[in-house]
Amino acid sequence: MTTAVIVRVIVVVLGALLALGRGNRDKPSGQLQAPSEGAAPRSLPPAAGKAKRDEGPASTPAQQAATVRAKPTPPPPRPTPADVAEPAKASPPPPPASVRAKKDVAGLRKGLALARGGFIAKLSALFQGKKEIDPAILEQVEEVMLSSDVGPKTTKAILARLRDSLAKNELRDSDAVWDALRAEAQRILSVGDSAKSGPLRATAKPTVVLMVGVNGVGKTTTIGKLATRYHAAGKKVMLGAGDTFRGLHTKLPLMDEIKKVRKTIAKALDGAPHETLLVLDATTGQNALQQAIQFKEALDLTGVVLTKLDGTAKGGIVLGVCDELGIPVRYVGLGERAEDLREFHADEFVEALFGRGEDDVVAA
Numbered sequence: 001m002t003t004a005v006i007v008r009v010i011v012v013v014l015g016a017l018l019a020l021g022r023g024n025r026d027k028p029s030g031q032l033q034a035p036s037e038g039a040a041p042r043s044l045p046p047a048a049g050k051a052k053r054d055e056g057p058a059s060t061p062a063q064q065a066a067t068v069r070a071k072p073t074p075p076p077p078r079p080t081p082a083d084v085a086e087p088a089k090a091s092p093p094p095p096p097a098s099v100r101a102k103k104d105v106a107g108l109r110k111g112l113a114l115a116r117g118g119f120i121a122k123l124s125a126l127f128q129g130k131k132e133i134d135p136a137i138l139e140q141v142e143e144v145m146l147s148s149d150v151g152p153k154t155t156k157a158i159l160a161r162l163r164d165s166l167a168k169n170e171l172r173d174s175d176a177v178w179d180a181l182r183a184e185a186q187r188i189l190s191v192g193d194s195a196k197s198g199p200l201r202a203t204a205k206p207t208v209v210l211m212v213g214v215n216g217v218g219k220t221t222t223i224g225k226l227a228t229r230y231h232a233a234g235k236k237v238m239l240g241a242g243d244t245f246r247g248l249h250t251k252l253p254l255m256d257e258i259k260k261v262r263k264t265i266a267k268a269l270d271g272a273p274h275e276t277l278l279v280l281d282a283t284t285g286q287n288a289l290q291q292a293i294q295f296k297e298a299l300d301l302t303g304v305v306l307t308k309l310d311g312t313a314k315g316g317i318v319l320g321v322c323d324e325l326g327i328p329v330r331y332v333g334l335g336e337r338a339e340d341l342r343e344f345h346a347d348e349f350v351e352a353l354f355g356r357g358e359d360d361v362v363a364a
């Protein structure tokens, strides 16, 4: 991250209707933007979104915290036809993994079409017509991984295990290598304990989610998508204003500001923020990884949202981020519509990426 980079922070408060619905009417509850801010994301081409400039002078975290109490809540947005047709209700329990995987893999595969046509097609092309697997193929696998943003450290670790298996005669044919690659991906993407992976649970009332990331990565869009989702599930969603911090002479003050924001939130509510999500733009490859490392040093991150995965033919960054950070990806962004934010489940993601599908393409 260069010093010119802007780091932005947005606080999302999710509360059950019961806990916050009345409070919202009876008492001022904060400097809140209308929940619809970003709830209907603008429609843009599937290519990587542009980085935008900040919209105004940054307030200090202390000022921001003060406004959280001082300003009255703006009126709620008008209900959309969808709201009227489907009244607020509690979120249904998630379906079992087997059902879920079958249901969602096709959609996920479509969203990952570029990565499947790039990274995955290149990998699979290496094994076409090959009966025997030799160390030279593994070198080519290494090259594909490096050029697909998996990152040097993760690539090296994966290759070391593959070479080991090859030496033990465990990789007799291309199917065996493919299975081994899938297994590696599954292992890496299943990082973190299962209670803290997958979608936000929002069990605390209210649940405070701190969203952080550099400029243009897709924070507002993601927040809009999450707000839409939780609103539809009967939650009252409040969006706290985000602060913008510009780089100073060094990177340290920038991250210090973020730490202050977190501290201020923790002072205001015990246990908050309950989740701290780092938003990363998948199209920025290794830069995203570098950002992630710096944010992880400053904050107790509980997850990553990897946006714009629909806009990259590489896509290996998802492996690099999980492996190097040890933090689970919680959501992926596969487009700009509300429904394009997908919960991340390692099994389904691996199947969508590595599974054979009708749309299989071979790299040119």
Ligand SMILES: Nc1nc2c(ncn2[C@@H]2O[C@H](COP(=O)(O)OP(=O)(O)OP(=O)(O)O)[C@@H](O)[C@H]2O)c(=O)[nH]1
Pocket (backbone or CB within 6 Å): 008, 041, 042, 044, 045, 046, 047, 048, 049, 050, 051, 052, 053, 054, 213, 214, 215, 216, 217, 218, 219, 220, 221, 222, 307, 308, 309, 310, 311, 332, 333, 334, 335, 336, 340
């Ligand atoms: N294709 C695609 N575009 C996305 C995705 N997520 C966000 N975008 C686009 O990326 C651009 C930047 O998104 P924003 O949500 O404004 O990013 P931000 O992090 O809030 O930006 P700043 O507030 O300026 O720091 C917009 O054009 C979004 O529509 C995604 O998953 N896929």
Ligand SMILES: [Mg+2]
Pocket (backbone or CB within 6 Å): 219, 220, 221
């Ligand atoms: Mg924004």
